[in-house]
Amino acid sequence: MTSTLGVSRPDQAAYMLRAAAGEAGRSYKRQMLDLLDVQAGQTVLDVGCGPGTDLPVLADRVGGSGRVIGVDRDPVMLTQARARTHGLQQVEIREGDVHALPVEPNTVDRAKIDRVLMHVADPADALAQLHRATRPLARIGLAEPDWDTLIVDAEDLETSRAFTRYTTAEVVRHATIGRSLARLAELAGFQVEAVLATTPVFRDFQEADHILGLGRNMQKAIDDGHIDRDRGHGWFAxxxxxxxxxxxxxxxxxxxx
Incomplete structure (x- = not known):
């Protein structure tokens, strides 16, 4: 199969599941869940739960006496999350926005926001909402990429750099939020306990094209006049x-x- 410029954005739920299933996705998610130290009987909140990728694992960790709340605003994601957690009585799926979490104040023992803040209108407000929902001594896990660090090896280094600049400036709403997470967490009233950086590496072109949007975003960059057409096509080819x-x-x- 050959990828081409200008392909449409993939189905969002399938995209999220594929990203989570890769080695890099499994590794950082496992690390985050271990550091969250979820205990049996606790209430856990997954903000922006998407198609419910992490909900079964969280349900297993809280056990029958605990509760897992998955929140998302996308009806398609909610439908898939409900299907994925069918039969797990401790899981509750709620429709809601990160800026108005449908959760009572001071009721959550553990919470996570995974690759969501880069898309929201106001990350600081989202974290303030999370602070309101959590109990004293709650533990919270945040994970976001820093797209300014995107590296794509190519003979045409300048076009690779231009592609990263375009991704950071035009494609992702808060593209550099990864580097700001600790600061934003402290400003929201949380105490930062650990800051970790991992580097997902892609050696397979097809996988990178799907996850990183190489072809579709290059076409956007060309259409928007940020990268010369011939140079962009040559880079991608x-x-x-x-x-x-x-x-x-x-x-x-x-x-x-």
Missing amino acids: GLPRGPFYASFTLVSVICSR
């Missing part, structure tokens, strides 16, 4: 010809209330 490499930095913050 050359990526699968030899050994491929791309990476970016993902920042995880563990904090307490």
Whole structure:
């Protein structure tokens, strides 16, 4: 299969599931869940739960006496999350926005926001909402990429750099939020306990094209006049010809209330 410029954005739920299923996705998620130290009987909140990727694992950790609340505003995601957690009585799926969490104040023992803050209108407000929902001594896990660190190996280095600049400036709403997570968490009233950085590495071109949007975002950059058409097409066409490499930095913050 050959990827082409201008392909449409993939189904969002399928995209999220595929990203979580890769080695890099499994690794940082496992690390975050371990550091959250979820205990049996606790109430856990997954903000922006998407298709429910992490909900079954959280349900297993809280046991029959605990509760897991998944919140998302997308009806398609909510439908898939409900299907994925069917039969798990301790899981409750709620429709709601990160800026108006449908959760009573001071009721959550553990919470996570995973690759959501980069898309929301006001990350600081979202964290303030989370602070309101959590109990004293609660533990919170945050994870966001820093797209300014996106590296794509190519002979045309300047076009790779232009692609990263375009991704940061035009494609992602809060593209550099990964580096700001610890500061924003402290400003929201949380105590930062750990800041971790991982580097997802892509050696397979097709996988990188799907996850990083190489073709579709290059076409946008060309259409928007940020990158010359011939140069952009040549850059993209050359990526699968030899050994491929791309990476970016993902920042995880563990904090307490």
